[in-house]
Amino acid sequence: MAKTSPLRKANGKIQARLPLNEPVLKPSFRRERRAMARGVWPIAGCDEAGRGPLAGPVVAAAVILDPDNIPRGLNDSKKLDAEAREKLYVKICANATVAVAFGSVERIDRDNILRASLWALARAVKALPVAPKLVYVDGNIKIDCGCECEAVVSGDALLHSIAAASIVAKVTRDRLMTRLGLAFPGYGFERHMGYSVPEHFAALKKLGPTMHHRKSFAPVAARLVTVDDQDALIESLLPR
Secondary structure (H helix, E strand, C coil): CCCCCEEECCCCCEEECCCCCCCCCCCECHHHHHHHHCCCCCEEEEEEECCCCCECCEEEEEEECCCCCCCCCCCCHHHCCHHHHHHHHHHHHHHCEEEEEEECHHHHHHHCHHHHHHHHHHHHHHCCCCCCCEEEEECCCCCCCCCEEEEECCHHHCEHHHHHHHHHHHHHHHHHHHHHHHHCCCCCHHHHCCCCCHHHHHHHHHHCCCCCECCCCHHHHCCCCCHHHHHHHHHHHCCC
16 A cells, blocks of 8 residues: 655645655556557657767667567666666667667757757667658657657656667767777766766866867866967967
């Protein structure tokens, strides 16, 4: 039986709150199967990883699951630890149709992170070797992918197809950032994946931005010194 927590109102009476131990939301394949019952197939789920970091690209993935061979344990990548994501990534790639696309730092700085993410999502769908007839995308904005598209808020927590795409995108990006950590020691990319954490801020202050940092993001822009600023600094140091 669900436990309730009392709520004391202004008149002194106590009214029971709604149950606190609500069931944990887990993704399923029900929505995809309903579409399949209408004769719609293939169906792809797509999601991205890396909208918030200060460095590195945004990575999008599109996945068409095999309805008869869906890996157990699929969930929103943010709810899984790194080991679970890696294991599921291998199973997804072995049993599903998968494509990934990258929104580069240059594109992010030029177009903004939202547009770069939507572009990468659409590109991932179009990169699938089998063209889907329906695409479920995480979020509240549809993408231009050449077929029917449905945006699903919190889709990575509701649909197996989107959850699988979120795992592929996250693991792909984490592996990339780990390689960048080896190429640019001192920044800790292999630990924080480019996100805004104290270690990253300290590295930016000490070492300055790399070519992989998003110059349009405020914490990075604050560490950039323009050519004009450099000229002004040099001139101020010259004897008069």
